[in-house]
Amino acid sequence: MATECSLRIMLVDDEEIIHLTVGAYLRRRGHKVDTAMDGTAGLAAIESASYDLLLTDMRMPGLDGLSLISRGRQIRPEMLAILITGHGDVEMENAAAGLVDGFLLKPIKLLELDSAIAQAVDGRNRQ
């Protein structure tokens, strides 16, 4: 799983604009991206298909990002996970530290996506 390769990515966010921007950028980068509007739909997708990376917002109605990662990992233990958070979610980030492969802060800068994904992949390869 190298960053130059095309990854299968599940992007979960309840804001459609994130699908339009982040999703479009990742596809431009050659990744295969599926999207879901909430954690429940994201989990259903993870159950039915294999993904290299789960990229999910933290705050969503229903199943939140951290719960989604936790439950998604029970189905796909090898799946990388990057959590998208707002500024100031320090406590939540501490709680998630052992579970996720990286964080992205909102507003997401598209060019930072590449390095966040590369770090997540490299971190996993070193394990």
Added chain:
Amino acid sequence: MAAGIAHELNQPLTGVRGLAELTLIEQDQNWELSREELRERLGQIIEQADRMVHIIDRVRTFARGAGNPETSLVQVNDVVRSGIELLGVQFSTRKLELEMELAEDLPLVRANPYSLEEVVINLLSNARDATEAHRDEEGAARRPGVLIRTGSNGVDNDSRVQIQIIDSGVGIPADIVPKVFDLFFTTKGPKKGTGLGLAISLSIVEQFGGDLQVESMPGTGTTMTISLPVAQEPHGD
């Protein structure tokens, strides 16, 4: 309040920024972007900007005391009928009952009828959403619905006219009830709620010397009660 406004504006602002950044990267990378795609992208940026304008307009309305300050003598039954006329179809298409019990010989109140109708529409919309959510979550033995009822109580200078909107919806947990009138507080999620409706409604009702009360039981439903002082002028009915 400032944090709430910042949060609401941050989402469309993130959209504008993301769409512009994506377009810039595409230009820098010489990635193909057709004229139609560029046009669609610009349309999305305008849509996000319009969303910000809408939020700012609502905040302005709230800040200047919720709407038109001109008042007149108002028969609240007329306001209720007008509100139902606007929302009635939405109830029937969603297969929700909307019943009306309007008291006869109701005294007049001094208010702005359009602002008061905005309150009725806000409360009916919330009742509709809560009742629909409850039906979808729990199923319903009978057709779920909302009752809007008018009446009056008290005597002389303490006389008040009431409009009650009673729903059979999901209800509001006790710890949430004190927050429902807070600006930008919403349980509907970013797609459906801005958290402005109840804050603006309370502001409007208070502007006319009234109050807005909420009683709720999770799993059973919510009753919102608008209470307005009876106008002291002779009403000629």
